[in-house]
Amino acid sequence: MRSLALFLALGLALAAEFAAFTVEPAGDQVVDLTTGVTTLPSGGRLVDAERGLVLVADFIEYKEGAFVRAKKARLDQGKVHFEAGALDYRVAAGRVRLTGGVAFSAPFLKGLKADAGRLDLKARVAVLTGHVASQDPAFTARTLVADTRTGEVLLLGDFAYRDPGLGIELTGKGKDARLYLKLAEGKEPEARTAVPPEVLRRLTAFLKE
Amino acid sequence: MGRALALGVLLGLALAAGCPSAPYALKTPLGRLVGAGLVYQGGALTLTGACLEAEGLRFQSPRIVYRKASGRLSARAPRGELRGFRFQAKSLTADDGRVELADARFVRGGLRVTARRARVEGAAVVLAELAARTPRYRFTAARGRLAGGRFVAEGVAGTPCRAGDALALSGRRAVFDVATGRLLMEASEVRYYGVCLARPARLLLDTRRPPRLALPLRFSLEEGLSLGVEGLPLPEEGVPLGEGRTRLTLLAEHLGGGEAGVTFGLAREGAGFRMGLDAGGGFALKVWAPGVRSERRADGTAYLALAPAFALGPLTLAPTVATVDAGGAYLGYGLEARARLAGRVGEAAFTLAPWALALAYPDAPAFAGVGADVSVAYRGLRLRYARSHRIGAPRSFWEAGRVAEVASAGLAYGPFGLDWYRDFAAGWSRVAARWQGPVWLRLQKGFGGQAARLEAVLGYRAPDPGPGGLALSPSLGYDFGLGRVSRAGLTLALADRCLVYRLTGGAVWAPWPGETPGVRFALGLSLL
Numbered sequence: 001m002r003s004l005a006l007f008l009a010l011g012l013a014l015a016a017e018f019a020a021f022t023v024e025p026a027g028d029q030v031v032d033l034t035t036g037v038t039t040l041p042s043g044g045r046l047v048d049a050e051r052g053l054v055l056v057a058d059f060i061e062y063k064e065g066a067f068v069r070a071k072k073a074r075l076d077q078g079k080v081h082f083e084a085g086a087l088d089y090r091v092a093a094g095r096v097r098l099t100g101g102v103a104f105s106a107p108f109l110k111g112l113k114a115d116a117g118r119l120d121l122k123a124r125v126a127v128l129t130g131h132v133a134s135q136d137p138a139f140t141a142r143t144l145v146a147d148t149r150t151g152e153v154l155l156l157g158d159f160a161y162r163d164p165g166l167g168i169e170l171t172g173k174g175k176d177a178r179l180y181l182k183l184a185e186g187k188e189p190e191a192r193t194a195v196p197p198e199v200l201r202r203l204t205a206f207l208k209e
Numbered sequence: 210m211g212r213a214l215a216l217g218v219l220l221g222l223a224l225a226a227g228c229p230s231a232p233y234a235l236k237t238p239l240g241r242l243v244g245a246g247l248v249y250q251g252g253a254l255t256l257t258g259a260c261l262e263a264e265g266l267r268f269q270s271p272r273i274v275y276r277k278a279s280g281r282l283s284a285r286a287p288r289g290e291l292r293g294f295r296f297q298a299k300s301l302t303a304d305d306g307r308v309e310l311a312d313a314r315f316v317r318g319g320l321r322v323t324a325r326r327a328r329v330e331g332a333a334v335v336l337a338e339l340a341a342r343t344p345r346y347r348f349t350a351a352r353g354r355l356a357g358g359r360f361v362a363e364g365v366a367g368t369p370c371r372a373g374d375a376l377a378l379s380g381r382r383a384v385f386d387v388a389t390g391r392l393l394m395e396a397s398e399v400r401y402y403g404v405c406l407a408r409p410a411r412l413l414l415d416t417r418r419p420p421r422l423a424l425p426l427r428f429s430l431e432e433g434l435s436l437g438v439e440g441l442p443l444p445e446e447g448v449p450l451g452e453g454r455t456r457l458t459l460l461a462e463h464l465g466g467g468e469a470g471v472t473f474g475l476a477r478e479g480a481g482f483r484m485g486l487d488a489g490g491g492f493a494l495k496v497w498a499p500g501v502r503s504e505r506r507a508d509g510t511a512y513l514a515l516a517p518a519f520a521l522g523p524l525t526l527a528p529t530v531a532t533v534d535a536g537g538a539y540l541g542y543g544l545e546a547r548a549r550l551a552g553r554v555g556e557a558a559f560t561l562a563p564w565a566l567a568l569a570y571p572d573a574p575a576f577a578g579v580g581a582d583v584s585v586a587y588r589g590l591r592l593r594y595a596r597s598h599r600i601g602a603p604r605s606f607w608e609a610g611r612v613a614e615v616a617s618a619g620l621a622y623g624p625f626g627l628d629w630y631r632d633f634a635a636g637w638s639r640v641a642a643r644w645q646g647p648v649w650l651r652l653q654k655g656f657g658g659q660a661a662r663l664e665a666v667l668g669y670r671a672p673d674p675g676p677g678g679l680a681l682s683p684s685l686g687y688d689f690g691l692g693r694v695s696r697a698g699l700t701l702a703l704a705d706r707c708l709v710y711r712l713t714g715g716a717v718w719a720p721w722p723g724e725t726p727g728v729r730f731a732l733g734l735s736l737l
Binding site (some may be wrong): 165191 | 250273
């Protein structure tokens with residue numbers, strides 16, 4: 001049964017303080033008192049201070065301590081940035097689902113795009129799937145797992161990795177193909193096809209939903 | 210840029226098929242590497258279980274490393290194909306546009322080349338400090354090149370010897386054609402124990418066969434001393450060593466006994482001449498060529514026949530014009546017809562060779578002859594019968610010299626053999642039984658005239674001696690009819706580290722028809 005809802009429309013953009021979130025609406029802010037869901041139909045800026053998250057989106061819908069949903073969103077966690085057509089942040093689990101086209105950048109990785117992605121905000125690990133393509137370093141992959149704290153990146157399935165400096169392109173074929181990259185800002189990338197077992201175990205664990 | 214170019218020299222060639230499939234591939238704008246695993250760390254790219262494909266180059270290596278800073282690519286123990294040669298090496302490096310191999314070995318056809326260093330230059334591989342081996346020769350050279358199925362070396366020294374270099378060849382330059390196995394040495398020198406035997410400007414060797422060490426020395430004590438060479442192949446440009454088609458005969462005969470004389474002759478592919486001059490002023494000459502036969506004997510008898518042959522299938526027709534000078538000079542003309550029919554039914558083979566000759570002499574009675582030679586072979590059995598009929602008196606020894614009627618049969622079964630021969634015109638025949646093995650025995654029983662006798666010959670054929678060894682092969686014949694030794698023979702085979710020298714001596718005291726008594730020696734030479 002549809003619960004009774006009370007909508008309060010506020011004509012001014014007001015900043016609201018919550019236990020964890022700081023919200024700066026770009027326009028209206030609609031609060032459904034029956035469900036506790038707040039909607040920013042014109043988007044705005046949402047900060048999760050606890051996890052160091054800053055979300056800027058054209059549309060935001062959130063429930064304190066439960067979820068944040070956003071469209072045309074940009075999510076920053078420190079020097080790591082994500083953009084997505086749609087974002088679904090499960091606050092308790094600390095997980096974010098990105099869909100509708102994803103862009104990702106970090107000090108060690110620039111210009112990465114994919115069809116979709118998932119973030120584990122506690123572990124700071126991102127999983128990107130579908131048409132994964134990065135500009136620097138230049139590679140394409142079917143699936144990518146990145147530990148944003150260590151700069152470790154795992155490419156899985158068919159991939160192609162280009163190094164213009166070396167003048168080479170490395171490709172891996174088949175579902176078992178994999179490439180382990182150790183990236184750091186301002187440093188030569190390290191790459192190996194034989195992934196250290198500990199790294200493989202740790203990063204592939206995030207492939208499970 | 211330079212580094213990418215260095216890598217590109219190796220990789221930067223159009224792809225060629227050959228590498229097995231591998232999970233990882235490295236692609237450059239122009240080339241491709243595949244491998245089982247890759248590590249890029251510290252500016253070094255390492256590919257394990259790797260294979261490289263490029264035009265004219267393909268190799269597998271357990272480990273290929275490319276160092277970004279130096280732009281140097283190195284492969285450990287590469288093994289594959291380079292410019293059409295199979296190769297393996299201790300290492301391969303590509304640096305500043307140069308591809309080099311260390312301790313490389315190249316194989317193609319019967320040629321194996323090892324080089325301390327090898328460098329790829331365009332379509333060629335340049336070698337240094339190299340050694341080469343073919344089925345029958347070993348070579349060393351200061352420098353060499355592999356290109357287009359050819360191996361060109363400079364400063365070449367070689368030998369056909371399995372060990373040592375008692376027989377040594379050297380040349381300023383050598384060109385080896387892999388397809389034919391022929392090696393042409395330029396400005397060469399042939400040495401025997403360091404003594405220069407010849408300095409041919411161009412020496413051709415067939416490296417797939419041992420050189421033919423023809424040494425047809427003859428030495429006999431028949432009516433005096435005879436010695437010389439008979440059928441010695443003369444060196445010839447474009448023909449492998451020892452296989453010259455022009456053969457020399459030079460014999461001094463019957464020195465100190467009988468009619469001493471000198472014989473000199475040259476022969477080449479069905480044509481030649483042989484002339485003899487004896488101490489009494491007698492002169493003999495024999496000339497032969499396709500369509501021409503001529504002979505003059507020391508007694509003054511001679512003939513000259515011009516008989517160009519025309520083949521009509523198995524039939525050969527030879528219109529003949531002949532001049533005969535034997536107790537009078539005659540000019541004759543006529544026709545000779547010859548045929549050779551050969552066939553095979555199952556394991557049986559037969560040949561039939563009939564002939565007919567008719568010569569008209571306007572100033573003398575005509576001569577005609579007809580004959581045939583039939584032979585049949587079936588496994589170890591051979592049968593032959595030849596017979597001719599003559600009409601009119603032969604005008605020359607040429608006409609008279611044709612077989613009248615002979616028959617022979619032979620049976621071979623393993624080491625055992627049985628032979629029968631009969632000369633109907635001469636009225637004698639012979640049956641021989643033989644056993645062939647290291648120890649061999651021949652029993653011959655003759656019937657009719659001087660051939661009516663029984664002879665047994667027992668011999669031992671020693672295997673070739675090893676390096677530095679000696680082997681003796683003696684034989685002795687006994688005539689039971691005469692009650693004395695009929696013949697004796699001994700072959701002395703002496704080997705150094707390279708060659709086997711054979712001195713064969715034979716003495717015949719009781720000859721069979723067709724044999725001449727006396728003592729003869731021959732020298733033979735072969736490679737160990």
